[in-house]
Amino acid sequence: MIIDAKILLCYNAPVSIYQVYNGKPKEIDGSVDDMSESGFVNELDTLVASLKKYYSQVETLAVTRNIGESIRKISSINPDAIFNLVESVEGNATFEAFHAGIFDLLDIPYTGNSPQALGNCLNKTFAKQVLLANGIKTPGSLTFTPHSRISQKKFSLQFPVITKLAKEDASIGISEHSVVSSFENLEKQIKFLTSTYKQDVIVEEYIAGREFNIAVLGNSALPISEIDFSGLPEHLPKIVTYEGKWILESLYYKHTKPKCPAKLSERQRKNIEATALSTFNALECRDYARVDIRLDKNNIPYVIEVNPNPDISTDSGFARAAKASGLHYEEMLFKIINLALHRGKCDTQIKAG
Numbered sequence: 096m097i098i099d100a101k102i103l104l105c106y107n108a109p110v111s112i113y114q115v116y117n118g119k120p121k122e123i124d125g126s127v128d129d130m131s132e133s134g135f136v137n138e139l140d141t142l143v144a145s146l147k148k149y150y151s152q153v154e155t156l157a158v159t160r161n162i163g164e165s166i167r168k169i170s171s172i173n174p175d176a177i178f179n180l181v182e183s184v185e186g187n188a189t190f191e192a193f194h195a196g197i198f199d200l201l202d203i204p205y206t207g208n209s210p211q212a213l214g215n216c217l218n219k220t221f222a223k224q225v226l227l228a229n230g231i232k233t234p235g236s237l238t239f240t241p242h243s244r245i246s247q248k249k250f251s252l253q254f255p256v257i258t259k260l261a262k263e264d265a266s267i268g269i270s271e272h273s274v275v276s277s278f279e280n281l282e283k284q285i286k287f288l289t290s291t292y293k294q295d296v297i298v299e300e301y302i303a304g305r306e307f308n309i310a311v312l313g314n315s316a317l318p319i320s321e322i323d324f325s326g327l328p329e330h331l332p333k334i335v336t337y338e339g340k341w342i343l344e345s346l347y348y349k350h351t352k353p354k355c356p357a358k359l360s361e362r363q364r365k366n367i368e369a370t371a372l373s374t375f376n377a378l379e380c381r382d383y384a385r386v387d388i389r390l391d392k393n394n395i396p397y398v399i400e401v402n403p404n405p406d407i408s409t410d411s412g413f414a415r416a417a418k419a420s421g422l423h424y425e426e427m428l429f430k431i432i433n434l435a436l437h438r439g440k441c442d443t444q445i446k447a448g
Contacts, residue, residue: 104154110186112185115291146428192213247278256300266336271331306389308387311380317420327351
């Protein structure tokens, strides 16, 4: 049965703003296929075809900084709901939250997270503060600006530590050099990151245990995935790098494969799920998100990343978890868009009342 509804799929056309994405001084070879750039465009036809199985009209819109033009086109299409796949605007991840705000101002229901949740999760320093305030464990950390002076005497974290860009996602800037074991190497890594990406760097104590991805759909955790690092050479840190996510030919991509569902005791599973759902609620996420967790040597879960509106392409970890729960890909998309449509109807009823 086809539902009489007009769905607008909004996305950002891939645009590169950094010379280096993989977090290493040497730029990726131009002949290498970077799936972060090409992957979504290749998936667009699949997304549209999947939604057309359920809805009478499906249209697409690539958004840019020309906000006036985007508003004109959205108003002209006048959709019943927007499938929001905008992760940045012309390469700037901070604009992701701003664009969701436009949908709110236009009073059009849209999938996924609110501007507040998107902005708070992107700001890793603030997100960690929210988690700690809610009693959720996350690794100890310090944040450094491009102008910070790093004092070894005042450095309070225990090595090894991992360095991340404070306001970036998709593992941009993460490489085998991100985990460092000495203050000298930490200084070099912070200098490289701040000079290359022109933004703050967060330094976290490195949790060396098992790593899990927990996809949350609606208010439920889907089957847990574990990242299998067993094929990586011993000298490489067991982390998910930019290359591990996006560069098919890389050693990290070939040897950081997710296993879903993960092999866990019932107690471990419940503890990890409870932590993920508490995180989802603490950061006021809605519809869908992914929470990344590591277990320490005592099997205590630590939240290392929160990703609202995560990748939902056909080969994504989120789609894999949905499939493990019994949801086919089209059914997963249907559930996500229906959450937005239902929210829109509820808002209309409230205004009418």
